[in-house]
Amino acid sequence: MARLAGQARRLELPSGEGRSLVWHVWGEQQARDPVPLVLLHGGSGSWTHWVRNIDALAAAGRSVWAVDLPGFGDSAAPAQAGGAEAMTEPLARALQQLFGASACDLVGFSFGGLVAAQLLATHGALARQLVLVGAPAMGVVPARQFTLRGWRHLPAAQQPAAHRHNLAELMLADAGLIDADDGLALRLHVANVQRDRLPRRRQAGADALARTLADVRCPVGAIYGRHDALYRQWIAALRDAFARAAPDFRGLALIEDAGHWVQFERPQAFHQALLAALQRGAAP
Numbered sequence: 109m110a111r112l113a114g115q116a117r118r119l120e121l122p123s124g125e126g127r128s129l130v131w132h133v134w135g136e137q138q139a140r141d142p143v144p145l146v147l148l149h150g151g152s153g154s155w156t157h158w159v160r161n162i163d164a165l166a167a168a169g170r171s172v173w174a175v176d177l178p179g180f181g182d183s184a185a186p187a188q189a190g191g192a193e194a195m196t197e198p199l200a201r202a203l204q205q206l207f208g209a210s211a212c213d214l215v216g217f218s219f220g221g222l223v224a225a226q227l228l229a230t231h232g233a234l235a236r237q238l239v240l241v242g243a244p245a246m247g248v249v250p251a252r253q254f255t256l257r258g259w260r261h262l263p264a265a266q267q268p269a270a271h272r273h274n275l276a277e278l279m280l281a282d283a284g285l286i287d288a289d290d291g292l293a294l295r296l297h298v299a300n301v302q303r304d305r306l307p308r309r310r311q312a313g314a315d316a317l318a319r320t321l322a323d324v325r326c327p328v329g330a331i332y333g334r335h336d337a338l339y340r341q342w343i344a345a346l347r348d349a350f351a352r353a354a355p356d357f358r359g360l361a362l363i364e365d366a367g368h369w370v371q372f373e374r375p376q377a378f379h380q381a382l383l384a385a386l387q388r389g390a391a392p
Contacts, residue, residue, distance in 0.1 A: 109159050109296070116185040121205060123198040125186035130176045131202070135166035143213050143236055143387075145170040146203070147373055150218030150242070150369075152304040154181030156296045157217055160375040160381075161251045168383060173212070175202070177223065179306035191309050192222040192316075199223070200231045218242045218338075218368065222317050229323035237327040237358075239382060240317075242368045244338050246353070247315030248345040254278050254337045260307070271298050281367030283336040293372065293389030321353040328354040329385035333366030333373065 123129040132155050140247050145165060149157035155174035165172050178186035186194040203212065214235040216224030221243030228235055254277050261272035269270040275297055276283040286294050313319075321328065330350055336343060347360045361381040366374040371382075 109156060109292070112159060112162055119206075121202050122155060123178065123184065123186075123202065126258070126308070127187060127198075128179070129178060129184070129198055129202050130182040130208075132174045133171065134174075134203060135169075135171045143211065143390075144207060144268075145172050146212045146214050146235075147174040147258075148170065148177060148199075148216040148220030148224050149174070149180070150220050151309075152180065152301045152307075153217075153220075154300050154303065156181075156300065157220075157369070158371060159296065161293075161371050161379060162316075164375070164379045165382075168379075173206070175199070178222065179309070181300070181303055183304045189309075192219065195223045196227050196230060198287070199227050200234065203231075205239050209233075213237055213239070213389070215239045215241060215382065216243065217371065218244065222320070225317055225320040225324055228326060229320050232325050235326055237329070237386065238324060239329045239385045239389065241331045241378075241382075242333065242336055242338065242370055243317055244257065245313060245315060245317040246349045247318040247347060248342045248349050249314065249339055250342075253340045255324065256386045259301075260341050271301070278337045279367060279369040280373055281333060281365065282373060293369075318349060318353040321350075322355070325355060327356045327358045327389035329358045329383060329389055330360040331370065331378065331381045332360070332362055333370035334362045334364050335366065336368045336370070338368060358385065 116134055119131040121129045147158050154176045158174055162172050176183040178195050188194050212235055214224050219241040224238055228238055256274045257270040259267045271288055275286050350357050363370050363374050363377045371378040
């Protein structure tokens with residue numbers, strides 16, 4: 109992670125009322141695909157949700173732009189309280205400042221997928237296409253499928269157990285990955301949740317993404333881990349739900365042996381699925 113951070117260009121853009129939005133950028137725009145690739149992380153996260161994907165995407169010839177959403181990572185909290193909708197205007201201003209009238213390819217993970225859909229429902233010209241990764245709120249799950257443990261109230265010695273539980277319960281199908289690679293998943297998770305300045309943000313309704321996608325006119329693709337804890341046995345209902353919700357749905361990829369944080373758990377399979385989705389979305 110330190111290597112990737114050191115290789116990135118760090119941009120700090122004003123987002124209103126003295127606040128700032130922090131971006132990390134890798135790679136250069138190339139003739140084979142000059143469209144910027146913008147990555148939105150999940151809730152209680154940061155750009156590090158993509159730490160196992162950036163090298164491969166830059167090597168594929170894409171310029172990669174990963175933002176810390178308002179209230180997460182190094183970015184200031186949004187001026188207005190709320191959920192995904194509070195992110196829309198700061199992101200729209202930033203993308204217009206960065207790329208002018210040029211569209212990007214937008215990829216949103218989990219809560220970031222809901223943010224991306226909200227953004228494009230009202231600012232459709234900002235993106236050529238949208239790829240949703242492990243996104244919630246498609247209206248196919250009758251009740252919440254996981255239980256997380258609070259940790260902020262606990263003594264410091266007891267907090268690691270709560271973080272481990274939450275990673276295994278929600279993020280990773282293979283709990284063995286929590287300690288793999290010198291505990292990378294756990295270290296990233298702890299650093300991210302400790303910097304979450306919106307722990308009481310308004311949660312999306314059960315079908316909020318499905319309703320929002322009706323107003324997204326660009327091509328939409330989706331990638332999920334087969335064992336995503338948001339959906340569990342209802343994962344099979346997603347394809348039809350997307351086909352009903354998105355006017356220009358281009359397909360769903362389910363990645364085997366992966367949970368919610370699919371791009372971290374199965375980075376090579378995710379890379380192949382994402383490049384295929386981007387190729388489909390860019391086709392006329």
